[in-house]
Structure formats: C-alpha cells, structure tokens
Amino acid sequence: MVLLQRLYRMKSRLPVMMTVMMIMMVFCCSRLPCRLPVPLEPQPDTCVASTALNHPLLQRTNGKVQRMPGDVLEVDLEGASWQPWTEPGNCSKYLTRFGRRLSPVLLVSLPCSGNTWLRYLLEGATGLFTGSRYFDDHLHHGGFLGEGVTMDKGRTLLHKTHGATLEPFTHDLLSRYLEVDPNLPTVLLIRDPARAVLSYYKLVKLIGGDRHRAEIPESKFRSEEFRDFVTDVTLLWEELAMDRLLWTTKPLYVLHYEDLTANPIHHLRLLLDFLSVPTDEGRLTCLAAHLDGSFRRNSSRAFDPFTQEEKLRFVQAVTRVNNLLRLLGYPLIPTP
Structure with a gap:
C-alpha cells in the first residue's frame, strides 16, 4: 500500500x-553558443571553420612588403656611400647609400647560411645599404656600412638577425620568441643544414679578417667539441625555421640558399618584388658580372666529417621543416 x-x-x-x-x-x-544544424550550402551569415585559403598563416605566403607612409625608397645623397664595382667601365658609376624613412624588414638566418652574400646582392641591385643587429668590423670595412645601424633609424633596406642561434646556445622557447620580432615582414634564408653547420663551425674557430672565407684543418672536425656543436646547431637550424614559419604574422618570404646559388638573378628579382622595390636593369646587369662579392667562402674540397647518426638527424630535421613548408605553400628545401 x-x-x-x-x-x-x-x-x-x-x-x-x-x-x-x-x-x-x-x-x-x-x-551556450549553440546553433541550428549548419546547412550543406554555407550561408553568408553562417560562421564556418577557417579553410586553407583564409588561414592567417597561408595569407602571408603570397604577401608583399607594404611600404609605410612616407617610404618612397628615398636615398640619402648626403650621407656615406660605397662603390661596389671599382674597375673602369659602366658599372663604376653605381654607388650604395643609406635610405630615408625605409620600412623595417628582417633578414633571418642561421649564421653562415649565405646572409652576407645575399646582402651584397641586394645592395648591388638596389643601391641601398642593408643593416645588421650586430657589428662586424671586417664587414664594415669591406663596404657593409649598415653594420650595427639600428632598424628604427629607417636607413637600411632590411636588417640581419640570427635570432637565438648565437653562442651561448639556448633552446628556451621564450628566449627564441623574444629574439625576433614576429610582427615585421621577414625574409627567411634557409641553407642545407649539413653545409650550414660546417660553415658555421669554421666561422667559430677562425679569427681575423679572413674568417668569412678561410678554411680550417680537417683535424678540427674530429673533436668531441665538433660533435656537440653538430647536435646543438642541427636543433637550432630546425627551431629557427619552424619559429619563423609559425610565429611571423606579417608577409614572409622563404628563400633557399641552394636556389639562390643556382640562379641568383632570377631569385633576386623575385625577392625585389616581395620587398616592393623596383628593378634596376642596369644594376642587375653589373651584378650578373660581379656575383661573388668579397666575403663569399668558395670551398671546393669534398669533405664529409659527419657520422651516420648526425646525417640521420639532418634528414629528420629537413623532413619536418619540409612538411611545414609544404603545408604553408612555400618551396621545399632543395635536395643536395
């Protein structure tokens, strides 16, 4: 009951x-932000997920440097200048000078990835000095008068930085983020990691004015110091590329050193277009006749100091970076 x-x-x-x-x-x-079922055909007022075409990372791929108001690529005719080609002839008339009110653009690379040579090519092609976060007295005396000139001066076409890849090495995420401003247009110069590591170690071990071009004894590469250097710098190479690909919010241009060496004038034209700088055919003609510059290391010896484990690390790092390059629509790292 x-x-x-x-x-x-x-x-x-x-x-x-x-x-x-x-x-x-x-x-x-x-x-709750609940909605009615989304129709098969998206309506104008329907919120849909980002697609491959409108994702912010992909929008940088085809972007260009937007010159700031007042930046008309003006040359400072009263300041210091440099004559890149001194032999008698038509090319001797060209000078390199500082600019006025130039928009800030970064050139990011691991040391010894071809950044000095690329700066030489750009200065020859445009007549404008490039800058550097650092001051190298030998480069300055060799005509790179933008060494040490701060980016906020607006006097240089672009500004070199190596981010967090200089000694003492650090892989700390926050340190890497703070080293490079992600909110500036950027040129990312990438070189095959094995060749970059080899050249970087030479630069570290050499001193004096010829350190950018000289060689070192092969015995230097058989030390434990070199083994540790390879481990550290391989990781730095990958971190630098990944960080810029993922963190840069403004137009990003990826240039591979091997592509540049294979066809320098062609890739220089593409880079000038990205920088929104008009092409000077007279300068390019002279540059084509003087491609090397004064600080490019031309090593002809075939030398392989790497262990099988180190070579595997290179392959794995290149594969990971290539996967991201492919995803974002950038050219892949050329096969050595």
Whole structure:
C-alpha cells in the first residue's frame, strides 16, 4: 500500500518535473553558443571553420612588403656611400647609400647560411645599404656600412638577425620568441643544414679578417667539441625555421640558399618584388658580372666529417621543416 501511494505522488508531480527540466534546458541553451544544424550550402551569415585559403598563416605566403607612409625608397645623397664595382667601365658609376624613412624588414638566418652574400646582392641591385643587429668590423670595412645601424633609424633596406642561434646556445622557447620580432615582414634564408653547420663551425674557430672565407684543418672536425656543436646547431637550424614559419604574422618570404646559388638573378628579382622595390636593369646587369662579392667562402674540397647518426638527424630535421613548408605553400628545401 505504501509503495502504491509513493507511485501515485510521483505521477501527480511528473508534469511539474518535466516543466522544470524544459525550463532548465532552455536556460542552458540560451547561455551556450549553440546553433541550428549548419546547412550543406554555407550561408553568408553562417560562421564556418577557417579553410586553407583564409588561414592567417597561408595569407602571408603570397604577401608583399607594404611600404609605410612616407617610404618612397628615398636615398640619402648626403650621407656615406660605397662603390661596389671599382674597375673602369659602366658599372663604376653605381654607388650604395643609406635610405630615408625605409620600412623595417628582417633578414633571418642561421649564421653562415649565405646572409652576407645575399646582402651584397641586394645592395648591388638596389643601391641601398642593408643593416645588421650586430657589428662586424671586417664587414664594415669591406663596404657593409649598415653594420650595427639600428632598424628604427629607417636607413637600411632590411636588417640581419640570427635570432637565438648565437653562442651561448639556448633552446628556451621564450628566449627564441623574444629574439625576433614576429610582427615585421621577414625574409627567411634557409641553407642545407649539413653545409650550414660546417660553415658555421669554421666561422667559430677562425679569427681575423679572413674568417668569412678561410678554411680550417680537417683535424678540427674530429673533436668531441665538433660533435656537440653538430647536435646543438642541427636543433637550432630546425627551431629557427619552424619559429619563423609559425610565429611571423606579417608577409614572409622563404628563400633557399641552394636556389639562390643556382640562379641568383632570377631569385633576386623575385625577392625585389616581395620587398616592393623596383628593378634596376642596369644594376642587375653589373651584378650578373660581379656575383661573388668579397666575403663569399668558395670551398671546393669534398669533405664529409659527419657520422651516420648526425646525417640521420639532418634528414629528420629537413623532413619536418619540409612538411611545414609544404603545408604553408612555400618551396621545399632543395635536395643536395
């Protein structure tokens, strides 16, 4: 009898309980960003997920440097200048000078990835000095008068930085982020990691004015110091590329050193277009006749100091960077 009485009371309360549940459901739905089922054909006012075409990372791929108001690539005719080609002839008339109110652009690379040579090509092609976060006295005396000139001066076409890849090495995420401004247009110069590591080690071990071009004894590459250097710098090479590909918010141009060496004038034209700098055919003609510059290391000896484990690390790092390059629509690292 007691059980029947309880069931009767529950039955009499059932409409009230259902009403309360309905009110709670309506309240919860009003608080949540719930929507009606999305139709198969997206409507203009329908919020849809980002696609490959409108993703912010992909929008940088085909972007260009937007010159700031007042930046008309003006040359400072009263300041210091440099004559890149001194032999008698038509090319001797060209000078390199500082600019006025130039828009900031970064040149990011691992050391010894061809950044000095690329700066020489750009200065010859445009007549504008490039800058550097660092001051190398030998480069300055060799005509790179933008060494040490801060980017906020607006006097240089672009500004070299190596990010967090200089000694003492660090792989700390925050340090890497703070080293390079992600909110500036950027040229990312990438070189095959094995060749870059080899050249970087030479630069570290050499001193004096010829350190950018000289060689070191092969015995230097058989030390534990070199083994540790390879491990550290291989990781730095990958981190630098990944960080710029993922963190840069402004137009990003990826240039591979091997592509540049294979066809320098062609890739220089593409880079000038990215920088929104008009092409000077007379300068390019002279540059084509003087491609090397003064600080390019031309090593002809075939030398392979790497272990099989180190070579595997190179392959794995290149594969990971290539996967991201492919995803974002950039050219892949050329096969050595």
